[in-house]
Amino acid sequence: MNPPYKTFLKKALITGIKVHNTRELIAERLYLDPWEDLPKRSGFNRKLAEVLSSQTLNGVFDLDEIISAAPNAKLDRFQGELSESISIGHKIPFIYEMLSHNSETRRAVIYVENMATRSPCLSTAQFLIRRDKLISIYTMRSWDLWLGLPYDLYVFRDLSEHIANHLNVETWSTIVNAASAHIYEDDVAQIERFIGH
DSSP: OHHHHHHHHHHHHHHOEEETTEEEEEEEEEEEOTTTOOOOOTTOOHHHHHHHHHHHHHTOOOHHHHHHHOTTSOGGGGTTHHHHHHHHHHHHHHHHHHHHHOTTOSOOEEEOOOOSSSOOSEEEEEEEEETTEEEEEEEESSEETTTTHHHHHHHHHHHHHHHHHHHTOEEEEEEEEEEEEEEEGGGHHHHHHHHTO
């Protein structure tokens, strides 16, 4: 995914609307094969990605485990993770039930609840089975393209694969819709180095 990821970052860098301390793209959509299209960039902490994925699948939030995986991470980065991990993990059995009962349903949707002090970045996760394959559609209220996207895609990949395995179907594609996809001004220098700008 490096060329598309770099293109996405470059688009935000060059054409993004300046809002507060970000450069923002409105109503962006990303299609990907999560097994092949995970961004590869320096600074990605695989252990942190695995912790976030595990907590999401199990419906728990353990800040100490996150700190252990990423001791230098800014804690404010994880304010919304509490809502997302608990809300999603507890609703996975509902998704199994909906899709097992009616594989053509359009109602296998997780609405991510606000259990923290701010709205979670992920709004919904919808799962469809078509041609015996799972399509996962994630809708983001707000998506940090530099710090969030690589970790979110890792979690989305694992969640989709987990559901597909339980239902004995293959994964087909993952689609992410973002109302606000943005980069922070504080990250611009790193992003410019990464894309060779």
